[in-house]
Amino acid sequence: MSKYYIVGGLLCLGGLVLVGFQAISSMMTPGDIVWKSLSLVDVLDATYLKWIDSISWHSIQKNLKYITTMPMYILLLGTGAFSMIVGGVVDK
Template sequence: MFKKTFMGGLLLVGGLFFLLLKGIAGFMEMDFEAADLTLEAMIPAERLAWVDRLPWEILQTAADAVLLAPLYVLLIAMGIFLLILGGIMDK
């Protein structure tokens, strides 16, 4: 239980850290490319062929949204999910 909450907190802090660095880079008129990484950019294209084979279009759209989301969004979302899950399972 504590592990889920702890990992959720770490992921949330990591995502907020990337967002902070992206904001600072924006003020400095620089491009902080690490925050704009996506799963699609990190995973080879041949490994992502399963997305096109999903049976329903809504599943394909959801998978595309996850694959195209910036890294900081994924970290924050997973952090919040794990914090909520840890809070529910703690009771």
């Protein structure tokens, strides 16, 4: 088994666990069920992400801002799937 498969499996597992915890926490709030998803902006301090604004290429800056604001479980699942694809290509 390749290291890429192990890393991909752990990332996918982490994404699924994060979805489960977010679902449980949204059901435990009193009143209406409100889904609050985490992103890198919510987890990291804003000072660590200031370097994105200093990038001169607008398309790269826009893509990095999209990645940092996308839900964390989608980022984990996507990165895990990409890692498993790379493991399938490199392993052969």
